[in-house]
Amino acid sequence: MTDLSRRAALILAGAAAAAPGLALAADPALPTTWDLTRLYPSDAAWEAERQAVEAELPRLLAFKGRLGESAATFRAASEAISAVVKRQLRLFVYATLKADEDLGVAANQERRQTANALNAKVGEATAWVSPEVLAMGAAKVGAFLKSDPALAKFRFGYESTLRQAPHTLDDAGEALLAAASNPLNGPQAIRSQLVLTDIPWPEVEVSGRKLRLDLQGYSQARAAPDRAERKKVFDTFFGTFKRYESSLGAALGAKIDGDVFNARARKYPTALAAAVDGPNIPESVYRTLVAEANRGLPILHRYFDVRRRMLGLPDMAYYDLYPPVTKLDAKFDLAASRRISLEAMKPLGPEYAEAFARATAAPWVHVYPQKGKAAGAYVFGAAYDVHPYMLLNHTDDYESLSTYAHEWGHAMHTLLAQKAQPFELAGYPTFTAEVASTVNEQLLVAHMLKGAKTRDERLFYLDRVCEMMRATFYRQTMFAEFELAAHEAAERGEPLSGKRLSAIYLDLLKRYHGPKVAVEDTYGIEWAYPSHFFNYNYYVYQYATSVTAASAFAERILTGKAAERDAYLAVLKAGGSDYPVDVLKRAGVDMTSPEPYRTLLGKFSRTLDEMETLLG
């Protein structure tokens, strides 16, 4: 009933990787580490609580078969489960944060394992609930819900379960699908083995340094300033992947067949219909996104030409996308990041500002890189009775500032949702999560542009906007189109070889990058590079819809009045109390219509106008 996922810095993927020895002195008034004693005073207290929660599980199982007895029993069971899940999540937060402080401490890694095991045990102790609710049927559940106002907070969850009744199998069917999940995850493991251990990644020389061109090496080397070296990096990296095209293709083909199998077993017409049904996203959102991104391709192609000019190149190739075209010397330490973010979020009004100021001065954040610390950035807000916690790897550059604003978007979303909603309705789905963070990123860049004094500074921030459009809107939509094309081919019964997958991908690469960006045929294997296609099912489109909705909200907040701002705050406060597309629609952003996508593309186009003017 609560979203367990940790929200990494999806939009700024790759920002601020851990670099030991970078611990920087900051404003002494601002805490630089989180205070986990607010969760439990000691490790021993955590362990005692874990045992206490585990001892509760037989009580939950004792309700099995009794949900339909009476409204009173229904309520007692619902409340007992909720209370245990809330405690379980708090345990999980502590174990996760403690483990991520230093991945080298064995005791902390073991505690994380123990917490994972507890999550599984709670799952087993409550696995009977959904089938039993479905067996009771909508009429009986509805009558119970109506009879007792205290059950109101459980309504949305139970109604979601009942909504999916036509796609839920009988006990034997559900058991069979559960047992099939392990073999169906095989392709993911096969790709990991190939990529992490079996493929002999070659070494290349980049900027005078020898570098092993594995996944991590590639992500560093692809931005090489020397064009010939970049080409060599791309040719070598994708050329190596290409030699394993048939194995990787067999793995991805099997993964996609598994998605189609699951969808058909659950009586969905397509794998896409199955994937979007959980959060009740209309398929039209997916198809509108793809159609509008394609309509907006000429704007992306214009950006590539601006990039070409800024790089001083006679022509553009696919390997010219990553070297930075602008540079900013400014430093943003923790105090500056906070001060600037407080300023930039002012358009969100006094209620947000006050809570934001208080939260950012509290010991909720592990700020700086340190030896053994987890990389990246995330907010973990599942300790409902405490507050959200945040992991950063702040290195004082603009990416760090932007990540700070992004992650605080998540934390404020959590804070406002938890204040407005009971535990059962506070957890929000992925579809809205990245809206909150991306709105903050966009307000930040708007604020920085307002204060930019020199031409180079303006160009830097304008290019940040363009890169967000390229990497988060267009590229993720291109991935979404690839997933759709591959699944649809499987659904038509066409075999999916590595060669076929590369052909589909290469077509998309060429269409998205336009006639003036050279794309070598070898790069069609790029589908094997991101792990998403192997690990998830129709997931990445949500990055593109998030940046779209966020753009629409940011524009309304910056040009509108209190009503527009409050409509957006209502999205944050709604948490997980309703379906995400309905929550956004009520606030004036209809993701099934072309409008928000066109707002985004309009903004991209205006950004390019200004860049072209500045470049003369």
Ligand SMILES: [Zn+2]
């Ligand atoms: Zn995020």
